[in-house]
Amino acid sequence: MVECPFSCVVWDLDGTLLERGRLTPVDGVEAVLAAWSGAGVEMAVATSATTALARRVVNDLGWSGWFGHVAGTAPGVIGKDEVLVEALLGLGRVLPEGAVGAAMIGDAPTDVAAARRHGLTAVGVTWSGTPADVLGGADLIWSRPPS
Numbered sequence: 071m072v073e074c075p076f077s078c079v080v081w082d083l084d085g086t087l088l089e090r091g092r093l094t095p096v097d098g099v100e101a102v103l104a105a106w107s108g109a110g111v112e113m114a115v116a117t118s119a120t121t122a123l124a125r126r127v128v129n130d131l132g133w134s135g136w137f138g139h140v141a142g143t144a145p146g147v148i149g150k151d152e153v154l155v156e157a158l159l160g161l162g163r164v165l166p167e168g169a170v171g172a173a174m175i176g177d178a179p180t181d182v183a184a185a186r187r188h189g190l191t192a193v194g195v196t197w198s199g200t201p202a203d204v205l206g207g208a209d210l211i212w213s214r215p216p217s
Contacts, residue, residue, distance in 0.1 A: 082176030083117035
């Protein structure tokens with residue numbers, strides 16, 4: 071298993087941790103989560119789904135122990151920028167200092183843009199079918215979960 075190059079990782083849910091539009095984990099992602107969590111990497115989820123739904127999905131998959139916080143949309147928390155900030159706050163990371171050593175991993179241009187705006191390393195993933203050129207501005211492009 072490849073060591074995590076970051077001290078903190080915020081993951082998108084649909085299309086990144088889960089196959090797009092399904093409740094099925096992306097092949098290989100559970101091994102990454104287990105390894106990085108075991109290595110002490112702080113992890114959170116930042117999703118456009120509601121917080122309640124995201125927490126239920128993470129819990130039902132047995133992933134709750136891997137994530138220090140699960141943030142989704144809620145009253146007053148709308149859009150990837152706000153959800154990303156909420157996820158970091160849930161880990162005790164306040165911006166701008168909280169961005170040091172942190173990355174946002176996602177499959178959408180909004181994930182990349184939010185990461186860049188807040189000073190995180192932007193990791194765009196193509197394993198859900200998003201073309202790399204759509205993720206312009208990403209610091210890194212991953213075609214599959216690290217192994």
